[in-house]
Amino acid sequence: MIELDRSLFADPPARDDRFEIKQVWSEMHNMWDDEGKMLVEFMHRQMNEEVNGLEIAARNLTDFPDAPWELRLAIARQCWDESRHVNAFRRCFETRGGRVGEYPILNFEFRMITAIPTLIGRLAVQNRSFEAAGIQAIREALEHADRYDPDVAALLDAQLADEIQHVRYGNRWVEELIARDPRNAIDVVRGVSQANRAFPMIAGDAAIHLNLDDQIKREVGLIDPIPAQT
Amino acid sequence: MNVKQRADALGTFRFIEVYLMETAAYWTPITPEMEVKVMFGRHIWDFAQHADWLGKRTFELRQPEHYTRRPDDAYVRLLEQMKQAETVSERLTLLYDVVVPGLVRRYGRYLETTDRLLDGPSVLVIERIIPELRRQMGEAQNLRKELAVKTADTSDFRRAETAIDSVVGA
Numbered sequence: 001m002i003e004l005d006r007s008l009f010a011d012p013p014a015r016d017d018r019f020e021i022k023q024v025w026s027e028m029h030n031m032w033d034d035e036g037k038m039l040v041e042f043m044h045r046q047m048n049e050e051v052n053g054l055e056i057a058a059r060n061l062t063d064f065p066d067a068p069w070e071l072r073l074a075i076a077r078q079c080w081d082e083s084r085h086v087n088a089f090r091r092c093f094e095t096r097g098g099r100v101g102e103y104p105i106l107n108f109e110f111r112m113i114t115a116i117p118t119l120i121g122r123l124a125v126q127n128r129s130f131e132a133a134g135i136q137a138i139r140e141a142l143e144h145a146d147r148y149d150p151d152v153a154a155l156l157d158a159q160l161a162d163e164i165q166h167v168r169y170g171n172r173w174v175e176e177l178i179a180r181d182p183r184n185a186i187d188v189v190r191g192v193s194q195a196n197r198a199f200p201m202i203a204g205d206a207a208i209h210l211n212l213d214d215q216i217k218r219e220v221g222l223i224d225p226i227p228a229q230t
Numbered sequence: 231m232n233v234k235q236r237a238d239a240l241g242t243f244r245f246i247e248v249y250l251m252e253t254a255a256y257w258t259p260i261t262p263e264m265e266v267k268v269m270f271g272r273h274i275w276d277f278a279q280h281a282d283w284l285g286k287r288t289f290e291l292r293q294p295e296h297y298t299r300r301p302d303d304a305y306v307r308l309l310e311q312m313k314q315a316e317t318v319s320e321r322l323t324l325l326y327d328v329v330v331p332g333l334v335r336r337y338g339r340y341l342e343t344t345d346r347l348l349d350g351p352s353v354l355v356i357e358r359i360i361p362e363l364r365r366q367m368g369e370a371q372n373l374r375k376e377l378a379v380k381t382a383d384t385s386d387f388r389r390a391e392t393a394i395d396s397v398v399g400a
Binding site for chain 1: 269
């Protein structure tokens with residue numbers, strides 16, 4: 001088994017014995033052509049990513065008990081959102097004959113994010129980078145699913161709305177925490193730098209860069225935020 | 231109860247709800263069963279909302295917003311003991327068979343004691359919380375059946391919890 005650099009990856013989260021755990025992307029069951037199971041494998045992988053999202057948010061609540069209450073509340077809400085996503089992906093692949101544990105899983109996301117020692121660093125990487133890239137990927141997948149898989153399209157549509165909220169609160173609080181103490185910006189840089197060293201160890205040549213389109217940028221508050229209606 | 235006593239009681243309940251949120255969050259990555267993690271995720275949000283409602287109400291009772299008061303030491307020791315539970319069976323039994331039902335009982339006693347007219351907004355908050363805690367107990371019970379998780383022997387813990395008359399510290 002490949003061992004990950006312990007300075008960049010924290011202890012893994014617990015999994016029950018249904019799951020086979022891999023360390024890097026190349027060890028996964030990657031399907032490039034549709035063997036009839038590609039969607040099932042994708043949903044299974046996504047389910048576990050949502051478990052990672054839940055575990056990261058939960059760990060943020062326990063690791064940073066002195067964070068502002070409004071931020072903790074947003075993190076607690078994210079725990080529930082990710083929980084619902086776990087069950088939603090599970091429902092989708094089980095209706096197609098898949099089963100929990102059928103394919104290997106990766107837990108690098110939890111290990112990478114929880115190795116970052118500051119909350120602002122974690123928000124910058126997890127909410128502002130990973131989830132932001134995720135919503136762009138969901139948006140693109142949604143266009144495909146809309147034509148072929150209405151249940152998957154419904155899931156992705158709802159997930160997109162939830163994930164936008166996670167990026168939105170991540171952005172808001174990164175900015176707020178820097179405004180409260182400009183030295184926090186250093187922790188953002190450190191967190192992002194740490195993640196930039198860690199991620200290629202997992203993804204290898206498979207890493208792709210996703211740019212947010214303007215509509216998403218506006219919704220998450222990166223450009224011209226949409227004003228509230230009265 | 232006067233206004234300060236009501237604020238102290240609600241601030242104490244807030245401490246407990248935050249502690250339960252943190253306990254469920256602490257257990258989430260270290261509990262192997264995925265279905266249990268998923269249930270904790272929902273309950274983390276429940277506890278957080280309860281703490282938020284209580285914290286807003288304490289401000290109306292002339293204390294700082296999110297006024298939080300440490301409970302009686304004996305009760306805090308029980309909460310700390312529960313958090314250290316090592317198996318899923320112990321975690322689910324301690325939280326959903328002892329602490330959450332105990333909290334429902336304590337909220338019920340508050341409702342019996344307070345003036346429902348003068349303290350109407352607190353009553354409203356607590357009457358929103360109690361059904362959610364009962365829902366959690368039901369979800370935990372169903373999940374234990376589904377996963378065939380046995381009930382742990384927690385009789386000493388239960389006796390200690392029941393013996394604490396009031397959680398509101400001096």
